[in-house]
Amino acid sequence: MFDRVRVVLVNTSHPGNIGGAARAMKNMGLTRLVLVDPERYPDPNAQARASGADDVLAGAQVVATLEEAIADCTLVMGTSARDRRIPWPVVDPREAASKVLDQLEVLDSAEIALVFGREDSGLTSEELQRCQFHVHIPSNPEFSSLNLGAAVQVLAYELRMAYLQRQGQPTKMHKLETTNRQNEIPATAEDLERYFTHLEQVLMEIGFLDPAKPRQLMPRLRRLYGRVQINQVEMNILRGILTETQKAIGVQASGERRR
Template identity: 75%
Template sequence: MLDNVRVVLVNTSHPGNIGGAARAMKNMGVSQLVLVDPRRFPDQQASARAAGADDILQNARVVATLEEALADCVLVLGTSARDRRIPWPVVDPREAADKVLDQLAELPDCQVALVFGREDAGLTSEELQRCQFHVHIPSNPDFSSLNLGAAVQVLSYELRMQSLQRQGQPTSKQKVETANSQNEMPVTGDEMEQYFVHLQQVLVEIDFLDPQQPRHLMPRLRRLYGRMGINRMEMNILRGILTQTQKAIGMKSAGERRR
């Protein structure tokens, strides 16, 4: 779906920013790059900043005017950090992603463009008037201007997240701490009960819990551990800590008796 989304950079002055934008695009699975009258391109600095996204640069289309870049697009969204005299529909990056994906869902073969302006001045009012929507990134109002590559990254990221969610694909990847999948299995209720018995025993031994006046300590600990979703590897660690604590208590008691 994102193959039909093009990133259009207008009159970019520094080739490194083109490379940074290309890298951001490839990170998020957006592949179409169109450059409108870039000051310097191709350029080694663009390749260096692309950091592996050279295919995006090699396939980039260079055109003379914005009109040429947008000629076959049915939806155009332009980024703007400034207020304009004529009110225009303004969306944030997440809303922009929705607009793009809604359009592509309705017309899968259509072309959609995200337009980014010059590093120092952004898009002109005339250029923004060629866009159906203006995209405003809600950054710090005291320092609202983003680097070009960062702005492309924000919009591309929102597009990817929304696209994954619509396809029912996961948006997070569980970290695997061990190759043994059994260790990642959640503990059973019986294993938790054995742990609580062990924990209470140790808390009594170290005089942290008075069995005559427990003050709801164990119920509170049960509630705490219940929120954690402990797996078997983590339970082994917890039980090991308790066992070593008991050994340390025993060694200390034995040393005191020898005295």
């Protein structure tokens, strides 16, 4: 689907910013880069800043005008200062991503352009008027200028997040300890009951729990542990702590105090 989305950079002055944009694109699964009249390209600085996104740079199309870059596009979104002479539809990056996906899903022939302007002055009013929507990144108004690569990253990230959510795919990866699959196995109800029995025993042995005046301690601890799903490895750690506590106070696992 993303092969129908192109990132268009207009009159970029520093080749390093082209490389940074290419890297941001590849991070989020975008590959089509169009350069409108870049001041210096190709250039070694672009490759250096791309940091492995050389395939995106290699496939970049260089054209003379914005009109040429967007000629076959059905949706064009421009990111830059707004043209204040004429009111224009303005969206934030998240809204822009939603509109892009809407069109890609309903129109098989859709071609989308995300247009980024010059580093120092953005897009001209005439260029902005060739965009159906203007995308405003709600940055700090006291320091609102974003690096070109950062701006590309923001839009590409929102587009990928929106796509993953629509596809029902996870938007975060859980870190797994590959050395022990037990980390993924929840403790059973029986494991928990054995633990609470063991815990109550140890609390009485160290004098923290008075059987004559329990003060709802064990129900409160059950509620506390119930807020998280303890896995097998965590259960083994908790039981191990209780066992070592008993050893430290001179009590064997059977509950008999050592002589």
